[in-house]
Amino acid sequence: xxxxxxxxxxxxxxxxxxxxxxxxxxxxxxxxxxxxxxxxxxxxxxxxxxxxxxxxxxxxxxxxxxxxxxxxxxxxxxxxx
Amino acid sequence: xxxxxxxxxxxxxxxxxxxxxxxxxxxxxxxxxxxxxxxxxxxxxxxxxxxxxxxxxxxxxxxxxxxxxxxxxxxxxxxxxxxxxxxxxxxxxxxxxxxxxxxxxxxxxxxxxxxxxxxxxxxxxxxxxxxxxxxxxxxxxxxxxxxxxxxxxxxxxxxxxxxxxxxxxxxxxxxxxxxxxxxxxxxxxxxxxxxxxxxxxxxxxxxxxxxxxxxxxxxxxxxxxxxxxxxxxxxxxxxxxxxxxxxxxxxxxxxxxxxxxxxxxxxxxxxxxxxxxxxxxxxxxxxxxxxxxxxxxxxxxxxxxxxxxxxxxxxxxxxxxxxxxxxxxxxxxxxxxxxxxxxxxxxxxxxxxxxxxxxxxxxxxxxxxxxxxxxxxxxxxxxxxxxxxxxxxxxxxxxxxxxxxxxxxxxxxxxxxxx
Numbered sequence: 001x002x003x004x005x006x007x008x009x010x011x012x013x014x015x016x017x018x019x020x021x022x023x024x025x026x027x028x029x030x031x032x033x034x035x036x037x038x039x040x041x042x043x044x045x046x047x048x049x050x051x052x053x054x055x056x057x058x059x060x061x062x063x064x065x066x067x068x069x070x071x072x073x074x075x076x077x078x079x080x081x
Numbered sequence: 082x083x084x085x086x087x088x089x090x091x092x093x094x095x096x097x098x099x100x101x102x103x104x105x106x107x108x109x110x111x112x113x114x115x116x117x118x119x120x121x122x123x124x125x126x127x128x129x130x131x132x133x134x135x136x137x138x139x140x141x142x143x144x145x146x147x148x149x150x151x152x153x154x155x156x157x158x159x160x161x162x163x164x165x166x167x168x169x170x171x172x173x174x175x176x177x178x179x180x181x182x183x184x185x186x187x188x189x190x191x192x193x194x195x196x197x198x199x200x201x202x203x204x205x206x207x208x209x210x211x212x213x214x215x216x217x218x219x220x221x222x223x224x225x226x227x228x229x230x231x232x233x234x235x236x237x238x239x240x241x242x243x244x245x246x247x248x249x250x251x252x253x254x255x256x257x258x259x260x261x262x263x264x265x266x267x268x269x270x271x272x273x274x275x276x277x278x279x280x281x282x283x284x285x286x287x288x289x290x291x292x293x294x295x296x297x298x299x300x301x302x303x304x305x306x307x308x309x310x311x312x313x314x315x316x317x318x319x320x321x322x323x324x325x326x327x328x329x330x331x332x333x334x335x336x337x338x339x340x341x342x343x344x345x346x347x348x349x350x351x352x353x354x355x356x357x358x359x360x361x362x363x364x365x366x367x368x369x370x371x372x373x374x375x376x377x378x379x380x381x382x383x384x385x386x387x388x389x390x391x392x393x394x395x396x397x398x399x400x401x402x403x404x405x406x407x408x409x410x411x412x413x414x415x416x417x418x419x420x421x422x423x424x425x426x427x428x429x430x431x432x433x434x435x436x437x438x439x440x441x442x443x444x445x446x447x448x449x450x451x452x453x454x455x456x457x458x459x460x461x462x463x464x465x466x467x468x469x470x471x472x473x474x475x476x477x478x479x480x481x482x483x484x485x486x487x488x489x490x491x492x493x494x495x496x497x498x499x500x
Contacts, residue, residue, distance in 0.1 A: 019127060020217025021116075027218045032202035032303055038435035042302065046205040046465075048212025049121055050114055050154075051190045053433060053460035053487075062173075064460070064487060068216065069152070071116050 007076040016072055023048070023055045023067035026078070034067060036081045057081075084108040084148075086387050087167050087180035089155050089335060092120020093135075093373055094365030095186035096142045097380025098387070102184075103145035105388035110178050112153040112169050114486070118142065120188050121208060122373055126215035128244055138377070150176060156484035158183065158339055162360025175492045182360050182387040185336055185348075186380060189329035189366035192468040194420055195430050195438065198298030198307075199325070206326035207237040214244050221245030223321040226307050227287075228252040228295045231328040231414045232277075232372075239283030241324075248287040249318055252309050254294040254327070255414050263413035270406065294420060295325050312419060328414055330468050331367045337481045345369075352397060353386035354379055362387050371407025378403060416472065423473045430473075431466040433459020447476035460487065 004015040007022075009031060016025045023045050026034065033042035034055050045055035048068050055067040058079040067078075086102050088095050091113035103109045111118075119125055123135045131139065142149075153169035153176050160166045165183040169176045191206040198204065205213070207229060214220060225246045227238045230253060238251045253260070267274045281289065296310045299317075308317045336348045341356040343349060347369040354362045364383040365376035378400040382392050424430070426439025434455040441450055447470065450456050457463030457470065462485075463478060470476040484493070 017217065021213075024213055024217035024219075027213065037200070037429075037432065039429075041200055041429075041435070042202055043200060043432070044202040044205075045213060046193070046209050047191060048205070048209040048216065049190065051461060051464045052209075053465075056460070068213070069114060069116075 005072045005074050007072065007074070007078060009078045010080055018072060020072065021068055022057070022059070022070040022072060022076070022078065025072060026057070026067060026080070031080060034080050082110065082176070082178045084110045084178065084180050086110075086182045086184060086384075087112070087165060087178045088147075088184040088186060089113075089158070089167065090120065090186035090188060090365075091115070091118040091149055091151075092186060092188050092365065092376065093123060093138065094188070094376040094380035094383070095120070095184070096138055097377045098184050098186060098362075098364055098384035099147035099149075100138065100142045100145045101381050101384030101390075102388040103147040105385065105390050107388045109145075109147040110150065110180070111147055112150045112155055112167065112176070112178065114154040115151065117151050118149055121212060124212060124215045127217045128214060128240070150178075154486040154488075155335065156486040156488045158335060161358075165360070170486065170488045170492045173489065173491065175495045182362065184354075184362040184364065184383050184387055185367060186364045186376070186383070187332040187335060187367045188376075189331050189370055190464060191326040192328050192330050192472070193325075193465055194327055194469050194472060195424050195428050195466075196295055196297055196325075197425055197428050198300065198304065200429050200432060201298055201300050201304045202302070203300070203304035203321060204298050204323045204325065207231075207233050207324045208326065208329075210322070210324045211237045211240050214240055219244075220322065223247070224249055224319060225322040225324065226250050226252070226309075226318055226320045227324045228254075228293075228307070228309065229324070229326045229328075230254045230416065231326075232410060233326070233329070235277060235280035237324060238287060239280040241322075242284040242287070246322065248284045249320060250309075251284065251287055251289045252293040252295070253289070253291045253414075254417055254420060256292045256417070259413050259415070260291055263409060266406070266409050294417075295323070298323055327416060327420070328411075329366065329370045331370065332464075333367065333478075334462075334464075334481050334485045336361075336363055336367065337478075338483060338485060352382075353392060354383035355386060369404065369407065370411060371404055372410075375400060375403035375407055421472055430469060431456040431459065433461050433465075436466075441474065443474050447479050450474075450476060451479060
């Protein structure tokens with residue numbers, strides 16, 4: 001079995017299967033609220049292909065990274081809003 | 082970075098174009114925003130093997146000598162025949178490619194129509210659900226409703242069922258008579274008919290209803306149920322996952338930014354896939370929604386033409402036939418009148434800026450709507466709400482300006498990547 005990848009999401013450590021996108025990993029971990037909209041609604045991905053911008057999270061301190069376009073990297077620090 | 086032909090998009094059309102052009106001896110560079118080649122339909126999947134066709138093209142592309150830049154989001158293009166410049170953000174850095182000829186194979190995205198509750202987590206597009214499952218999202222045991230319109234509903238329901246989701250219902254808004262006419266046409270294309278039947282078998286335990294559409298989704302923190310209607314009756318079903326989208330629309334930002342003319346809302350190209358701008362070729366869904374076969378054919382034609390090679394009449398004939406079938410599909414799944422009415426006033430229309438339907442005055446122009454409410458001016462730059470604004474209010478997209486994708490100041494200012 002392939003080595004699992006360690007990432008942290010909002011301070012919580014997660015071990016994830018390699019080969020999945022960050023968006024899929026977050027959804028699988030029960031996180032379906034990736035960002036908060038202008039009116040305060042929790043939002044998650046709808047298009048899966050980098051168009052809708054709803055899956056934006058902060059990765060390693062850089063904001064507005066689309067989770068559906070991010071391959072997993074060991075040690076990634078992810079913050080949702 | 083200098084080459085003969087630059088290609089934006091590594092889906093089927095882009096791969097076919099790159100392969101043909103590289104096999105003809107040209108130096109070809111391909112840029113794609115995704116992790117790797119395949120676009121959407123050939124996206125590598127954690128739950129399924131590539132089809133034989135996908136595998137053959139992928140191998141042929143890899144042997145061709147064309148260079149792929151993955152994870153490269155093109156945010157700007159400029160120039161003219163003989164001197165095109167394409168700028169992309171790759172990782173945190175800027176990537177510039179110069180080419181004598183440019184091919185755009187940008188594919189399509191889903192058409193979303195807003196309804197009450199569509200912003201709840203757990204509500205997404207059909208293609209979106211498919212893409213996320215392919216990216217590794219586990220949906221086993223989830224209760225799913227697949228709704229909206231178009232041929233895409235079948236493979237999505239099949240993918241969800243094979244991944245262990247319980248597909249409770251597949252609801253197609255098109256009425257049965259329109260689909261029956263399409264069925265007659267499918268009889269002339271037994272391959273397509275078999276494909277449809279195979280998908281249907283994969284989710285055979287689910288009901289497939291025509292003439293029904295989503296009215297609203299309900300839930301507190303995420304979707305918990307969906308109410309569908311046929312215009313007379315209503316039915317509410319519990320669900321954990323609601324996939325709703327209404328066909329596909331081509332991605333036109335880059336062609337419009339480069340000044341190509343459009344015909345009936347798609348890029349106008351000649352028999353060699355050349356647009357109204359000399360040295361700029363466009364292939365696949367960007368020229369009109371017509372599916373995989375046409376994307377491959379048009380990619381091949383564009384690649385050959387850009388490389389200065391002759392196009393075999395058989396390719397041209399196949400493309401014409403494919404386009405004709407694609408047009409028939411679009412007609413069969415045309416949106417009914419009920420879906421063209423604005424949703425209730427408190428429904429979010431623009432998700433990026435949270436603009437509600439009640440804030441939009443149908444009497445405005447699109448420019449007024451943007452200035453007064455910021456609709457279409459948020460992060461997605463109207464890519465999601467644009468199709469809805471067109472459908473519901475008749476507002477067509479306003480002027481296009483670079484950067485076409487989000488890009489950091491550092492990328493805009495960074496030195497060019499040396500060859």
